[in-house]
Amino acid sequence: MAAYLQWRRFVFFDRETVKEPAGPDGGGAGGAKPFALPPGITVCDSGRGSLVFGDMEGQIWFLPRSLQLSSFQAYKLRVTHLYQLKQHSILVSVGEDEEGINPLVKVWNLEKRDGGNPLCTRIFPAIPGNKPTVVSCITVHETLNFMAIGFADGSVVLTKGDITRDRHSKTQILHEGNYPVTGLAFRQSGKITHLFVVTTENIQSYMLSVKDYPRLELDTHGCGLRCSTLSDPSQDLQFIVAGNECVYLYQPDERGPCFAFEGQKLIVHWYRGYLVIVSKDRKSSPKSEFAGSDPQNSDKQILNVYDLCNKFIAYSSVFDDVVDVLAEWGSLYVLTRDGKIHALQERDTQTKLEDENGLKNRVIRVGTRKSQLARIQTDSVVEMLRKRYLSLHFEIVAMSTTGDKILDTALSKIGEKSLFTKELENALERNEVDLVVHSLKDLPTSLPPGFTIGAICKRENPHDAVVFHPKNYGKTLNSLPEKSVIGTSSLRRAAQLKRRFPQLEFRDIRGNLNTRLKKLDEKDNFSAIILAAAGLRRMGWENRIGQILNPEDCLYAVGQGALAVEVRARDEEILDMVSALHDAETVLCCIAERAFMRHLEGGCSVPVAVSTMLKDSQLYLTGAVYSLDGSDSLKDTMQTGVNYPQQNQEGPNDDTQYVGITAKKIPRHAQEAAENLGVELASLLLSKGAKRILSVARQLNDAR
Structure with a gap:
């Protein structure tokens, strides 16, 4: 059981009630009146630029950013479930056209019209076998090749194939149990597809990429409806299940960490690296979901936004009777029973850092080695940060590393990677420090998972x-x-x-x-x-x-003269903060050097040397390999253009690392060109026999 954590609290979101659009004159009372949701909403979702609602009258509503509501009649009676695809203009709904337990699934193509309404491409009954039962939840794979429907009787029906067409898919009962299914989620990792199934009493995963769909039970407790979600890649695509005492994270084959967040959970969402939880205020009385708008039934509910990686609460606020929480247009939207929409807009990094309710009172702990040089280098980095973020407090945490302790053996003979970094990275992983300052040449070209170089400062003389x-x-x-x-x-x-x-x-x-x-x-x-x-x-x-020593006498080490700031790759706040220290020229030179070293599989146990220069948008890289006595060597120079305009870095690849370096504000194409330059030069030397020279050097060094 996880111990209860008193996490730090910040205000990283601004809350505002959504107002109706201003009138044609741009002012007047119209602009000040809160926007009102359609009455009788039963279900909500979002995607493709709209908030989507289903109601008790069988209508599906669309609310675009312009706040111009539109709707169409989807069912004769009511809409019970909606699933809006994020990458396709496909909406899947569950509803009823007649009284009784007769749920119908309808697939809508929102880009095609049929008499003014979206085109319904498929209709089929949502029943497991011949037993009418209530649909409890639904999920659709973004490839449109899988759809899963959970039922109150414990069944799960899986549709495989093109879910938009009857003739191109196959439906079967995947799961049968004794407890209501409360949540479903597909997880895609490479070519492997898993389906998580959670009930009120247990959690399973199914591997759908293998014949017969092998099942694994992950836990013997579950959660209520709307209390599970799938994280994004920043949290390793883990399935999150929120019980009343703890929140549990799962991989397809095992349970991961758990967090002791108390309170009855009502709604759970994942949003841009944050876990959003709506819980019942312990001061309020019990009330069933969608119990109506009687003010006497109104509940106070608490919305918390958690950063699980960095262990703090990014936002917390009380709302009256939350219907749902949706994400669209770069913000969170909280829908409440009184028909209002409350927008939660995440603050920009600078505001977070400077706001008195943000990081002002937070102490940023900076890890470093104990040597005098390491302390001087760290002090210089901290001073640069202090000048940029006047309201922040910094504390330097010095520690000894393996390389500092072994003083009677040549570094090349120790045979240990990360000689000067391992202990610092351990502290970073345990959240004992927020960032670490290194000499870049001490950092391996492949960092341990979960870490990245968030800044490379302007290079001192590298010779x-x-x-x-x-x-x-x-x-x-x-x-x-x-x-x-x-x-x-x-x-x-x-x-x-x-x-x-x-x-x-x-x-x-x-x-x-x-x-x-x-x-x-x-x-x-x-x-x-x-x-x-x-x-x-x-x-x-x-x-x-x-x-x-000029390059004709002695080429220098990869990264020599540059200082690197290593951070947790998922700590967006610290990553954004330190990124201001990046020096573009140094970054591109060091990417090329590190790519050259990595492709050669070099290190301190073999003689590999470089020299780089950036001039007139051309990056020049000289690289060489040597035998231990210098009698045998290979050396060459290549160049590439790196004059690329800065592009919009938003998107699925905006966290791309180049040889362990994350530099969002430096044009991605320039970084790619620098990395390719290093790889191509290494490949050239390998084609000329560099592997033999390095292998012999490594063997001789080991034998010394």
């Missing part, structure tokens, strides 16, 4: 620098005596410099910047050490740089 022992001030690598020892823990640096300066010797040196400089200055073991110029500059030690 390597030589710091000389005090006795060698004024010299260069080329002028050092033969057999001089150079310290570096990087296979990449050692391989290139052995090739470029064969008269020198190279040895491992570990530790943070302070430690390595101390080893250089206080002992006579090294004539010089190689460090990243960016780290030295950030530490304020630029005066120690004796030589900058």
